[in-house]
Amino acid sequence: MEHPTDRRALHPFWVIVNKEMTDHVRSWRFIILLSLILLTCFGSLYTAVNNIGTPAKPGTPDSGAFLFLKLFTATDGTLPSFIVFINFLGPLLGITLGFDAVNSERGTLSRIMSQPIHRDYLLNGKFTASLLVVAILFFSLTFLVMGLGLIVIGVPPTAGEFFRILSFTLVSVLYVAFWLNLSILFSVRFRQPATSALTSIAVWLFLAIFYPILIRMAAHAMAPASGIMADPDALMQYQHTVLNFLRFAPSQLFSDATTTLLMPMVRSLGPLTMEQVAGAIPNPLPLGESLFIVWPQLTGLIAATIVCFALSYFSFMRKEIRSR
């Protein structure tokens, strides 16, 4: 009794993606987080628009240029800027979308696995669905901010600015993808959704707050002599080491990457000596050069994301399919 399968019917993988996306969009937690993000974004947009006329550092020659990018970075100190908010809320969004991806499938996992689909469809489908939701959310948010900015300040973005903003959005999606994969990994490892949620949040808080504090404390203890007697090589070495340790945290990678992308005046992420700066003309970098500077950061983020995904894939494929 062969039932007629329609080749035109949606591929099972996309059926799963479709269902997962609907689940996300309909869920309360997504709606709550969405309103939180919208609120903070418009808050930061408001302060940005109010302060867009005042240059970040008085006297810098770029006060007129790249006006549009300032929508994302400008602040008067009362509210953090758009990128800082994304840096902070992005992980929360990723964790929210992923922490119960697999362990909430109690009783349903064996039923779904007995359908004619490959085992990895479920995990890949869930990941793809969440990533699509994040991408759609971020791109629409960015375009919304751009549109509103256009109305308010009345200056259209240049092509360079437009592509910088697009790459910023892509990096943000990548950043959230890392947290998404981390929480999916925990959702495969832990049976209770609450455990995986708490573990993800603990990792996030540790990396976002405690890790930089610890590194700075350690760095303080090991700081070489400063002042007139200081050895410039040792100082440089020291600064580089501290920065590199800080970069183990994804939020540091993200803020490095986004700052460089949205502030074309940034030409190095490490310390520069006076000699290096001496001959330099304070001109903005082209987009290609900015991307070149943040390439290590991007690679780091991509690698961390892939490692998390590979680990969850591996443990999901080895997982015993048992009911409850």
Next chain:
Amino acid sequence: MKDPVIAITRLTKRYGSLTAVDNLDLSVYKGEVFGLLGPNGAGKSTTILMLLGLTEPFAGFMKVCGIDPTKNPIEVKKKVGYLPDDVGFYDNRTGLDNLLYTARLNRIPKEQALRKAHQLLEQVGLGAETKKRAGAYSRGMRQRLGLADVLIKDPEIIILDEPTLGIDPTGVREFLDLIVRLSRDQGITVLLSSHHLHQVQQICDRVGLFVGGRLIAEGDITALSAKVFGEEPFLIEADIVCPDSEDLSSLQTTLRQLEGVGSLTLVSGSLHIGCSHDVTAEIARTVIQSGYGLTRLQKRTHGLDDIYHRYFEGGKA
């Protein structure tokens, strides 16, 4: 009989040092209802998971509808519907949505899936609950929705793992009737695992007794009891009143002379007589003629209960 639709040869599954399934040989034929009977942890679920290609066997071969589930699980899963014990649904979706999701995973075109889903929901008696969220379903309703979920892909074989667990007695009866009707009407082969003897006895054509990862007996109930109780498939219980001067021993000697009478045991005042065929009438006559009083005489055929217990006594001994 024809070629088996499920053929298992020397199947073994080990978890570390634990052997969950040990050298299993089993054949299930088309259209029959086969009961896998055994206590918890006997390896029933593991066997089922291997049949679906969800767990890899350690050794041995399987063919389900002529396909090896280890090598080609997708093809097998197209033809086999599986209802896990304590089946779960997406609680925030309606029963209908849950069915349609399964249908779409099986690439059934939309209109056809919708038609079929409504028809199946009607068939399992959930016609009124179509739009209700699956989270609000009772245990019995979930199980019936599970059956509809299994049937929506038009399977050749359905495998039910402990399908009656946690349903009330009327629910169980309705559910089992439904399964039998489906099997008869549509020629679906049913493999059912359970530790409830009576239910298995009610509906299964053949039964496999599964203990410690091994199939220790297989066949219909009569064949099984013949296998287990050997020469004495019949048991006759007699309550006997002795005359003043006598005790039972002389009667026992007389009874042993009868053709077909095997063992004689005294169990709490009544005499249990094992026989190779039905000799109830002869026994009654003998007892009366010997001057004994007969207060009760009962013929019992062995049910699965007895078969089961016999095995467990054997297993412990």
